Amino acid sequence: MQTVFHTSDTDAYHTAEAKVRNLLGDETGDIDSVAVVVDRPSVIDAAALDLGETTAALAEMGATVKLCSNAARGADAGEDDFDEGVEFVPSGVGELTRLQDRGWAYIRL
Amino acid sequence: MQTVFHTSDTDAYHTAEAKVRNLLGDETGDIDSVAVVVDRPSVIDAAALDLGETTAALAEMGATVKLCSNAARGADAGEDDFDEGVEFVPSGVGELTRLQDRGWAYIRL
Amino acid sequence: MQTVFHTSDTDAYHTAEAKVRNLLGDETGDIDSVAVVVDRPSVIDAAALDLGETTAALAEMGATVKLCSNAARGADAGEDDFDEGVEFVPSGVGELTRLQDRGWAYIRL
Numbered sequence: 001m002q003t004v005f006h007t008s009d010t011d012a013y014h015t016a017e018a019k020v021r022n023l024l025g026d027e028t029g030d031i032d033s034v035a036v037v038v039d040r041p042s043v044i045d046a047a048a049l050d051l052g053e054t055t056a057a058l059a060e061m062g063a064t065v066k067l068c069s070n071a072a073r074g075a076d077a078g079e080d081d082f083d084e085g086v087e088f089v090p091s092g093v094g095e096l097t098r099l100q101d102r103g104w105a106y107i108r109l
Numbered sequence: 110m111q112t113v114f115h116t117s118d119t120d121a122y123h124t125a126e127a128k129v130r131n132l133l134g135d136e137t138g139d140i141d142s143v144a145v146v147v148d149r150p151s152v153i154d155a156a157a158l159d160l161g162e163t164t165a166a167l168a169e170m171g172a173t174v175k176l177c178s179n180a181a182r183g184a185d186a187g188e189d190d191f192d193e194g195v196e197f198v199p200s201g202v203g204e205l206t207r208l209q210d211r212g213w214a215y216i217r218l
Numbered sequence: 219m220q221t222v223f224h225t226s227d228t229d230a231y232h233t234a235e236a237k238v239r240n241l242l243g244d245e246t247g248d249i250d251s252v253a254v255v256v257d258r259p260s261v262i263d264a265a266a267l268d269l270g271e272t273t274a275a276l277a278e279m280g281a282t283v284k285l286c287s288n289a290a291r292g293a294d295a296g297e298d299d300f301d302e303g304v305e306f307v308p309s310g311v312g313e314l315t316r317l318q319d320r321g322w323a324y325i326r327l
Binding site for chain 3: 115177179199200201202203205206207209210215217
Binding site: 006068070090091092093094096097098100101106108 | 138
């Protein structure tokens, strides 16, 4: 199974760490992939700086953080501010659609 | 691919315009249909008046605005207050279930 | 069709009663099962006490209330505080993933 979390504010992004941990720690499930989509400029900036530890923790657990390129135009942070495990996608809503179309579960944080 | 946006407050409804534009402008996707479900009386009224431009923009992009008939009982606006591209559905939650059951992706704004 | 509602605050949990009623009352749909997932300690406590009537109404309509065991560790209420129609699941996010993987529609309240 595969799960994508949708986050649009910093609280939700911060919560994603515990949610991914709970998901991967749920022994009744069999999770192959996890992604966290971010579609607001302020949260992209937070993911690079104030919540950089959240981003690092998500990457360490194997989750991919997917940043909306439309939102990124309003953010200060850019590709150079992120390490492995973070990628820019053409649009957050397009990515959420694509993943669900491929069978991923969607959870709004 | 098909996507339904779920909106329950006026900010979310207003945001839907940019989200639908981003979705349709995402060249890596192939979007056949887009809908925006509204399930609160205050947002139905806003869709008719204060955010009428949002409603017009959604319709112009080809998105269908679907208003919950249960919520509409608490709204001032009625069928006569909307143009093409807007329809009343028996229930917002029923429509969201039906669309997902038919393979639509769901995005909560 | 089957629908799972995701609630993380008391307002959303309270709203679930009307939403489930609307869903089951929507004659254009054919709903086989409904669940309400709760993944916050404060909402688990509310479901046991302040919003006990909501919980009873959900159970009476045949919906299953599913409480996240991770969140429950931070709640005062435990298994003894709930009647039939309420169950603890290993994790809320795991349950939301499992249900969607089995074809359930997801609605965030």
